[in-house]
Structures are given as C-alpha cells and as structure tokens.
Amino acid sequence: MKARFSQNANFKDLLKRNEESIVNAALNGLEADDNFRLILSLIKAMCDKYADNSFKYIIISERDLLNLTNAADSAIEQMFTNPLFIQNRHIVIDSDFHIKDVNNDSHSNNNETRRVFTEMSKEGLVVFMLSPEGIINYFVNGRDGGESIFYASSALHSFISKKPISELQNVLEEYRKRLKLRDTYSKFFVEKSHLKSLKVDINSKLTEEQFIKANKQLLRNTPEDCFRDDLRLYLKEKLNIFFIPKEGMLENLKRLDIVMLDEDGQGLYFIEVKWVGTSIHPSGKKIGTPYDAKPRIVPDAFKQSTAYINDLLSENVNIKLGYLAVFDARNEDLPDTGKEMTIEQIPEEHRAAYCRLIKLDDFRVINEHPN
Amino acid sequence: MLEQNLIRANEDIVTVSIIAKSMAWGAVSEQSFQRILYLVQVLYSFKHEGENIFSYYHFTVTTFGPYSDLIERSLVFLKSSFKLREEEGGLILSSQKEIPLNQEKVEWLKTVMYMLGKYGEKRLFGFIINDPSYENASQTNNVDGIDTYSPESETLKTLKDFKVAFEQTLEDTSAISDEKYIELYFEYVFSEIIK
Numbered sequence: 001m002k003a004r005f006s007q008n009a010n011f012k013d014l015l016k017r018n019e020e021s022i023v024n025a026a027l028n029g030l031e032a033d034d035n036f037r038l039i040l041s042l043i044k045a046m047c048d049k050y051a052d053n054s055f056k057y058i059i060i061s062e063r064d065l066l067n068l069t070n071a072a073d074s075a076i077e078q079m080f081t082n083p084l085f086i087q088n089r090h091i092v093i094d095s096d097f098h099i100k101d102v103n104n105d106s107h108s109n110n111n112e113t114r115r116v117f118t119e120m121s122k123e124g125l126v127v128f129m130l131s132p133e134g135i136i137n138y139f140v141n142g143r144d145g146g147e148s149i150f151y152a153s154s155a156l157h158s159f160i161s162k163k164p165i166s167e168l169q170n171v172l173e174e175y176r177k178r179l180k181l182r183d184t185y186s187k188f189f190v191e192k193s194h195l196k197s198l199k200v201d202i203n204s205k206l207t208e209e210q211f212i213k214a215n216k217q218l219l220r221n222t223p224e225d226c227f228r229d230d231l232r233l234y235l236k237e238k239l240n241i242f243f244i245p246k247e248g249m250l251e252n253l254k255r256l257d258i259v260m261l262d263e264d265g266q267g268l269y270f271i272e273v274k275w276v277g278t279s280i281h282p283s284g285k286k287i288g289t290p291y292d293a294k295p296r297i298v299p300d301a302f303k304q305s306t307a308y309i310n311d312l313l314s315e316n317v318n319i320k321l322g323y324l325a326v327f328d329a330r331n332e333d334l335p336d337t338g339k340e341m342t343i344e345q346i347p348e349e350h351r352a353a354y355c356r357l358i359k360l361d362d363f364r365v366i367n368e369h370p371n
Numbered sequence: 372m373l374e375q376n377l378i379r380a381n382e383d384i385v386t387v388s389i390i391a392k393s394m395a396w397g398a399v400s401e402q403s404f405q406r407i408l409y410l411v412q413v414l415y416s417f418k419h420e421g422e423n424i425f426s427y428y429h430f431t432v433t434t435f436g437p438y439s440d441l442i443e444r445s446l447v448f449l450k451s452s453f454k455l456r457e458e459e460g461g462l463i464l465s466s467q468k469e470i471p472l473n474q475e476k477v478e479w480l481k482t483v484m485y486m487l488g489k490y491g492e493k494r495l496f497g498f499i500i501n502d503p504s505y506e507n508a509s510q511t512n513n514v515d516g517i518d519t520y521s522p523e524s525e526t527l528k529t530l531k532d533f534k535v536a537f538e539q540t541l542e543d544t545s546a547i548s549d550e551k552y553i554e555l556y557f558e559y560v561f562s563e564i565i566k
Contacts, residue, residue, distance in 0.1 A: 005529075005536035015540040022537075022555070026546040034485060038394065041488025045395040048491050073395040136489075150562035159565035242500060247510055250434055265435055265496025266402055317434065 018149040047134035056130040064095035162240035186371040201285040219279035267320040277329030293337035299345035310353040328362040376427040380445035388464040398461025409437040418549040423520040497564035503529040
C-alpha cells in the first residue's frame, strides 16, 4: 500500500488541527446533497469553458439550490453568457439560473469579502466565489467552505499557473536562460579537483591552470542522465503535464528519455535527449571519446527518434510529437547540430513520421566558471 | 443477440453520458468513459456490501489509463447504432429513450461523477494515475490486469486505512459518511496532483 495514513503522525496531526472543519462539513447536509455537488460541477465546467479575469460571486438561496431545474446544464450556460453576468460581480440567481439581481459592489479586502459572505450564508443563502483562475470557494451555513485541509490555496494557484504542453517551446526558452546559471551548468561538468587529479593521471605537460582551462568543458560520466534529469525537473515545475516515471512505463516506452502526457492525459509527447562534446571516461582516470554532430545527431539521432514515433504510431499510441534535445558542450561555438539534416536521410518507410519530430535548437552549455 | 455484459456496458455508458450532460461536460472523450467506469468499479465496495455490480469490467493497464475491451466494444456498438455521436473530439448521446437504466447504478455513477465534477473532466487522469490499484498494476507490469474489486485491492485497502486514520484521530466520526470519506480522499489525491 502506497501510504499508511493510519501510521502517519503528520497526517493525523493535520486531521486533529482541522477536526472542527471536517466534522462541520460532514454534518452539513446541504454539502452532501447531490444538487450541491452538481452546482459545483456545473460552475467548474463553465469556468473551464468561459475564462473570466474578474471575481464573481454567485448567490442562490438554499431552497432554490435544493430545487435546481432539470435543465441546469443549458440554463447555467445561458447565465454565463448573459451580458448581465459578464458585466457584474455579484449575481443573485434562482433555481432556474435566472438572474434576479446584480451589482458591481466591491469589498475593501479579501477578509471583508469573506466576512460578508459568511454572514450572508447564515441567512439561508449560499455564495459561490469564483476567482479569475477558476478556483471555486463557497460559503454555506455560516461556514467558509471550499478551502481544502490538504493543500494551501497558494499550492493551487501555483499549479494553475503552470503552462499547457502547447507552451513547451516557450518554457524551453526560459530553460536556456537557466543553463547559463552556475548552479545549473556546474553539475554537468567535471569538478576542478577532479581535473587536477586527471592531469596527473594522464601525465599532462600543461600547467594545472592551463589544464583546467583546456578541459573545463569536460562532462561528467553519463552526462545524458544529468541533462535528462535536469530538463525533466524543470519541465515538471513549469508545465501542467504528466510525466511517466521509468518504473511506471510500459515496455514500449522504456527506451524513451522523457515521456509526457498532456494535461488531460490524452496525447503523448516525448523528448529524446542527446549530447555532443566530451565526457570523462567511466574510470574517471582518462578523457572519453569526443562526440560531434555527425553522425551522432545527423543522421543517427534523427533516425532513431523518427523510428520511435513510427513504432508508437503503428502500436496505435496517440503520439503527438517527439522532440530532439541536444546539449552542446563542445569547446567551440559551432552551428546547430541539426543543421545539415534532410528528410532524405530518413528511411523511406519512416518519412511519414518525420513531420512529428521537432529538433529543438541546441542547448548550449558553457562551463564559464568551473567549480 | 447481444451478450449480457455488452448490454450492461451499453447501459452504463449511456448513463455516464446522461450524467455528463447534466454536468455540462459536453462531449465525453472515449478515455474518460474508461476512466470513469474504472473509478466507479474500484470505489464501489468501499461503500457497498456484497457483490460489485460493475464486476463485468476487466481492466488492463495502458499508458493512457485503464482499458476495458468491453467498454471499447460498447462504444463501437453505441456509435454504430447512432446512440452516441462524435462531436467536439468526444461523444455525446443522440437519444436516451431506448435504454432502460438501472437505478442503483445510476445513483453510484452520479455520486462518483459529481464528486469528480468539482475538479473537471480534464483532471480525471490525475485521479487515475494516483489510484493505488492502477499504480500497483502499472509498476508490477501485471499482465492479468488490475485488481479492481477484490477486498484485497490496493484502492480498498488504502481507502479503509484512510478512514481508520480519521477514526483514530477525531473524537466522533459518526457524521462522516463513506461517500464523504471518498470525497475527502479525492481532495487528498488532488493535493498530490498539484504538488
């Protein structure tokens, strides 16, 4: 079993701290009513469909809420598209979602808003508070509900601000900037202390300083793991997508470096991570083989990634796009590693899949200040 | 003549479509049908005694969530007989008159779907990949499929343990219904999704 709640002292502390709120919510019959859950679902569906950049407060009597129209789905849509609804902040509705009253009053601050609505909810009214991010809070029976005991609203706000997969390329531009930070790039390269011992191991005639300068671009062993993990962590933080961990991958996906599903888990994307440059030998005592754009990237990586896409398509997997990300740690600034790629280098039977492969501009990593 | 399980699946899918419409979800994707019926089945025995009334579904793990061949066949049948039509990248009901619905199933489907509705159709996948039974089957590459309705299923064990934590901690839990525990559990899972 994944989590043993009953043996988790922190979890139990959390429950104890929120005992009153949990019990009050459970005792409130209205919140357990199907119509209450239905109206929350309806408002959520409308918030997802009709984005609004302002706060809205929907007010309905408990009696009307318990007697919602059978045609609530179309009625609420009419309400959300009604100019009166769009223009105003407070909207009073009846059981048919007809707008009975509106106003645009604003409160001095968030605490004041909550106090007013809590008071209103003691008088047989239910207030649904919709934030511009589509977060729904409610006030019912004198209770400020809707806030979860399991997460802070700040966590929800930061989750909502994550970008969809369509923004991947923009997010990667930001990542490029991060690669220029010492904290980021230094973890890819061999440390100065190791370079010093390497100089001795390979009997270099250079001075220590010259040796460090000449080899500062030397990558750690298995740099693809460092690049992949760093990129994956960054994307996980910024994108609203699902990453499939290696241990949860089915056999057909295990060979892919980074596998992502879009926010509703319908389409699959992958990133194949490669690198060019030189890494240290696994023994740590000599310099490994240098890798350049040809043939490692052009055509090998392109052919390999296109073959993956082709395989997934033939397995009926809903593969949308594959990306080829190359980390460039070569000593000089050279043209992009994908520059000389042409479709003719892809086997004919895979060419239809090639249009789904996007070569990202190289991720240049420079060890400006070796650690 | 249609086999009995296909008739049952047809009823369930029509019911899901009707409830989804009432929640203003519009067209429901084929994946969502699989995901909803999976959750409905795997959660059923937490609240109900006796046989699982959705036991005819056998789910296996795929990258996109649980998959039941019976649901797939039912979707094909309902599309080809024009009971469901494709629209906006999903399926919507053309007519709901011809299929009699089982009230007990309607109630449970409604309960689970309304609880999920608070998060929206797009969030269904998050609840799936955080479901203990699904997670267990995908990590162990279980070729027999997902254990969704035995008393030993990971989801049931987790939910029961979740409830025990409340019972051990709070003075009086008599007001908390099993449905409320599921609702609270979903809230907990959502907190994991947004981490």
